[in-house]
Amino acid sequence: MQKRQLGKTDLLVSRICFGCWQLSPRFWSDIPLDPWKQALHKALDVGVNFIDTADAYGEGYAESSLGDFLAKENLRDRFVIATKFYWNFEGDARFPDTRYAYILRECEASLKRLKTDRIDLYQIHAFDPLTRPDEVGAALNRLKQEGKVRWFGVSNHTAAQIRLLQTCVAQPIVTNQVQLSVVHSRLFNDGIMFNRDEIGPITRSEGLVEFSRMENITLQAWGPLAAGLVTGRLPDQPPPHLATTAGVVADIAKEKGVSKEAILVAWILRHPANIQVIIGTTKPERIAGSCEAGDLELTREEWYRLFTAGRGERVP
Numbered sequence: 119m120q121k122r123q124l125g126k127t128d129l130l131v132s133r134i135c136f137g138c139w140q141l142s143p144r145f146w147s148d149i150p151l152d153p154w155k156q157a158l159h160k161a162l163d164v165g166v167n168f169i170d171t172a173d174a175y176g177e178g179y180a181e182s183s184l185g186d187f188l189a190k191e192n193l194r195d196r197f198v199i200a201t202k203f204y205w206n207f208e209g210d211a212r213f214p215d216t217r218y219a220y221i222l223r224e225c226e227a228s229l230k231r232l233k234t235d236r237i238d239l240y241q242i243h244a245f246d247p248l249t250r251p252d253e254v255g256a257a258l259n260r261l262k263q264e265g266k267v268r269w270f271g272v273s274n275h276t277a278a279q280i281r282l283l284q285t286c287v288a289q290p291i292v293t294n295q296v297q298l299s300v301v302h303s304r305l306f307n308d309g310i311m312f313n314r315d316e317i318g319p320i321t322r323s324e325g326l327v328e329f330s331r332m333e334n335i336t337l338q339a340w341g342p343l344a345a346g347l348v349t350g351r352l353p354d355q356p357p358p359h360l361a362t363t364a365g366v367v368a369d370i371a372k373e374k375g376v377s378k379e380a381i382l383v384a385w386i387l388r389h390p391a392n393i394q395v396i397i398g399t400t401k402p403e404r405i406a407g408s409c410e411a412g413d414l415e416l417t418r419e420e421w422y423r424l425f426t427a428g429r430g431e432r433v434p
Contacts, residue, residue: 119165119412122392124198125292125336127269129238131168131198133387134409135338136161137398138171141180153400155187160402162196164409170295170338170396172202172243173228174212185233194234200293201228202273204243216246221257225266239293241271245279255286262288271295271338277329294330295396298339300385300428301347301363327391337393339386343408349378363427370420377407384411385424 121130136158140146158169171180181201188194203224206215228237240261242254261267271293272280280291298305305327330337343349348364371378383395397408416424 119409121165121167122336122394124168124239124394125269125271125392126290126334127292129198129269131394132166133394133412134161134166134383134405135168135170135200135394135396136166136405137340137396138169138180138184139175139340139398140400141171141183142175143179144176149400151183153402154183157400157402157405158187161405161409162193164406165412166405166409167196168198168200168394170200171232172241173224173231174202174205174207174243177207178227178231181228181231185231189233198238199232199234200239200241200271201232201237202241202243203228204246204273214244214246214248216242216249216254218253218257221254222260225261229266236265237267239269239271240267241273241293241295242275242283244274245272245276251283251286254283255288259288269293273338273340277326280329280333280335290333291335293336293338293394294326295338295340296326297341298337298386298393299342299344300367300382300424301344301360302341303425303428306389306425327389331391334392337391338396339393340396342386342395342397343379343382348382362430363424366423366427370416370424374414376410376414379404379407380410380414381416381424382411383408384414384416385421387411388416388421 119132119134121132124131140149141154169184171184173181203221204214204216206213206220225240229235258270269292270287270289272283272291273295275294280294284291296305327337347360348367367378367381371381386393386395397405399405
C-alpha cells in the first residue's frame with residue numbers, strides 16, 4: 119500500500135488507518151473481539167501500518183484490547199499508534215477535560231492500557247473552550263520532553279483553533295481528524311460539514327483544507343463509508359440525493375470491478391491534499407475492500423459525479 123509522510127513528522131504511514139471506534143459498547147453494544155482481531159490481521163497483511171484509537175472508546179476498553187493484542191502477537195513495532203484524550207470518564211458523569219493534570223494522568227493511563235512506553239501520535243479529541251491553550255500546551259510539551267509522546271494532533275478542530283494551540287506547543291500540530299465522506303463533502307468546497315442526516319451544519323471550518331495544505335497538516339477522514347448509508351444500509355425514507363449517490367457509487371464500482379467501499383475511499387484519496395482515511399470495522403473483507411482504493415485512480419469526471427450527487431446537485 120502507498121505510504122505518505124504524516125504531516126511534518128518523520129513517520130511514513132499507510133494512506134488507510136485502522137480505526138478502533140467500533141470497540142465502544144455505548145455506541146455499538148458488545149463487539150466480539152475475534153472478528154476484530156481478524157480484521158486487524160488483515161489490515162496488516164494488506165499494508166496498513168497505522169492504528170487510531172482513543173481513551174474514550176469504551177472508557178479504556180479499546181486501548182486495553184489493542185494493547186493486549188499487540189503484546190500477545192508481538193506487533194507493537196509494526197504499527198504507528200495514535201490515541202486521543204478529551205473525555206474525563208473517571209466518575210459517573212462524562213465531560214470534556216483538557217486540564218494540565220488530567221492530560222498527564224490520562225496519558226499515563228493510556229500508556230498502561232496500550233502496554234507501550236510511547237504514543238506515536240497524541241491527539242486532542244475535540245476543542246475544549248474552558249481550558250487555556252497554554253495550559254494544554256504545557257502538558258503536551260512535558261509529555262514530549264519525557265519521551266512519552268512523539269507527535270501531536272487534533273480532532274474536529276477548526277483552522278483558528280489549531281492556530282491558537284500551535285502558539286503554545288513546542289512542535290507542529292501534524293494531524294486533524296475531520297468527518298469526511300461523499301455525503302459529508304462540503305469541506306472540499308465551502309467549508310461547512312453537515313451531519314449524517316443532512317439536517318444542518320454542525321461545524322464551520324472555512325478554509326480548513328487549504329489551511330492544512332499550507333501548514334502540511336495531514337487530514338484524517340473519519341466516517342469515510344458514511345456509516346454504510348450508500349453501500350446498502352439506506353434508511354427507510356432516505357433523502358433523494360442519498361439514494362442517487364448510492365446508485366452512482368454502485369455504478370462506478372461495477373464499471374471498475376471493485377467494492378463500493380473502495381470507491382468511497384478512493385474518492386477521498388483522489389483529492390490533492392494530504393488526506394488519510396480511517397476505517398473502523400470488525401469485518402476482514404471490509405478492510406480488504408477498502409484497501410483496494412490504494413491502487414485505484416478515479417477520473418476527474420467520476421470524482422465530480424460523486425461530488426455533485428453527494429451534495430444533491432445536478433451537473434449543469
